[in-house]
Amino acid sequence: MGDDKRAAPRVSPKQPLPSLDKWGPELARSLLKPWQTVGSITGSALGRAAEGLRTPPPKALSALGSIANPGDAPASITVDAHLHRNFSKLMDEHLQEGSHERGGTLVWSHQHPGLYLVNDGRTRLGNTFVTDLQINGYHELKGGFHTHLDTNTGDIDPRTNPKGLIATSFGGADMAWIINNKLDVNVLYTGGDKDFMLLRTGATPSSVDHDQLKAEYMAEHTALEEGSRRQNAAEASQALNHKYAKKLGFALYEGKNGNFERVEPPP
Numbered sequence: 001m002g003d004d005k006r007a008a009p010r011v012s013p014k015q016p017l018p019s020l021d022k023w024g025p026e027l028a029r030s031l032l033k034p035w036q037t038v039g040s041i042t043g044s045a046l047g048r049a050a051e052g053l054r055t056p057p058p059k060a061l062s063a064l065g066s067i068a069n070p071g072d073a074p075a076s077i078t079v080d081a082h083l084h085r086n087f088s089k090l091m092d093e094h095l096q097e098g099s100h101e102r103g104g105t106l107v108w109s110h111q112h113p114g115l116y117l118v119n120d121g122r123t124r125l126g127n128t129f130v131t132d133l134q135i136n137g138y139h140e141l142k143g144g145f146h147t148h149l150d151t152n153t154g155d156i157d158p159r160t161n162p163k164g165l166i167a168t169s170f171g172g173a174d175m176a177w178i179i180n181n182k183l184d185v186n187v188l189y190t191g192g193d194k195d196f197m198l199l200r201t202g203a204t205p206s207s208v209d210h211d212q213l214k215a216e217y218m219a220e221h222t223a224l225e226e227g228s229r230r231q232n233a234a235e236a237s238q239a240l241n242h243k244y245a246k247k248l249g250f251a252l253y254e255g256k257n258g259n260f261e262r263v264e265p266p267p
Contacts (some may be wrong), residue, residue, distance in 0.1 A: 004039060006058040007249060014040060016087055018227060019182075022196070029144065036134070051064040056074070056075065056185065057076075058074070058076040058077055058078040058259065059074035059076070059077050059078070060077070060078055060080055061077055061078065061079045061080055061083065061115060061185070062080045062083075062114055062115035063188075063236060064077070064184070064185070064199070066202070067200075067201040067202065067251065068201065068202040068203075069201055069202060069203050069249075070199075070201050070203060070245070070246075070249060070250060070251040070264070070265050071265050072201070073199055073201065073251035073262055074262065075261065076186045076259070076260060076261050076262065076263050077253060077255075077259075077260045077262075078108035078209040078258060078259055079198065079258035079259075079260070080114075080115060080262070081258075082116075083106075083115065083116075083258075084257075084258035085116055086104070086117045086120065087145055087189050087258075088189070089118070090102035090103065090104070090145075090147055090189070091189040091190075091191070093122070093157055094122075094149050094191070095149060095191055097100070097122075098149070099127060099149075100122045100123045100127060101122065101123050101127055101128060101129035101145065101146055101147050101148065101149070102120070102121070102122050102146065102147045103120065103121070103122075103129035103131055103145050103146030103147065104117040104118060104119055104120030104121070104124075104131070104144070104145050104146075105117070105118050105119040105120075105131050105132060105133060105135065105141070105143075105144055105145075106141075106142045106143040106144060106145060106187070107135055107136055107140060107141060107142055108139065108140040108141070108142050110140065111136050115142060116139075117145060118135060119131070119133075119134070119135070119137065120145075128173075129146040129147070129229040131144040131146070131177070132142050133181065134189070139244050141181070141182075141183060142183065142184050142185060143178065143180070143184050143185035143186055143187065144177070144183065144185075144186055144187070145186075145187045145188070145189070146188060147188070147189050147190070147191075148167075148168045148169075148188060148189075148190045148191070149165070149190070149191045150165070150166050150168040150190075150191070150192075150233050151165055151166065151191075151236065154203045156171075163190050165190075165191040166190075166191075166192045166233060166234035166244060167191075167192025167193055167194040167195070167196075167230060167234045167238070168190060168192070168233045168234045168237050169188065169190075169194075169196045169237040169240075169241045169243055170186065170188060170198060170237065171214070171217060171218075171237065172213045172214040172215075172216065172217025172218065172244070173210065173213075173214045173217075173218075174186060174188070174198075174208075175198065175208075175213060175244055175248060175250070176208050176210040176213045177210075178198060178200060179200070179204060179205060179206075179207060179208050179210065179248070180207055180210060181215045182206075183200065184199065184200050185197065185198065185199055185200070186198045192234060193256065194238075194254050194255070194256060195254070195256055196241070196252070196253065196254055196255075196259070197252075197253040197254075198245065198251070198252060198253075199250060199251040199253070199259050200250065200251075201249050201250065201251055203249030204250060205248065206246055206251070208248075216267040217244065220240055220243075221236050221240060222239065224236035224239065233255075238254075241264070242263070242264045245264040246264060246265070250264075251264070251265070252264035
């Protein structure tokens, strides 16, 4: 059999390939058409792929700017690696000791641009961490971080959670603190399966009555714990966080390992 002498088709190097970012969604939608009438699993997967190409990447915590409304807040946020290491170290200390919340102050450094944790430590009296807002002139206050370590062995499966650790979220005092100190963010790591974050927005009030908000929140929290459903501290606090975030114009996030997704308002 002789050699095939036909010339290979020529491809002009000057003609660029189409960008996936530009054409990916359109291509996926065109591929959907043959299966749309039968509801194919393949068609659904392509639809999700098309939507995924339009999903913005997570925003770094240090890159956040002012946010006009809760709905304008990023759908997902990633805590910068150096901050996550510091947060995790403080959470590990709290877990090992079993008492005394840990925490610190989030600042923006004008000397070495970036977001940093300063004034970190543990509670001195009681078990409520009080953030030290005294900082040097090179820093600008941005927010705070603290830890929660709560247990509830009554309705926790000991096979999957032998210590009964639960994820208790922000309280009314935490919300009043960020509002009245004109801060942008409050980050909370817990011993449970979720961590939490609150972002201030343009819809957040400039001030609130601290004692009134704390008392109102606690009354509702107690009612949820003692009501017919008997929610534990984590369930009650998480339910109230949604209610109060909506009421006070916060963007509320839940996550773990430094990765957070916005849950109020839902993306």
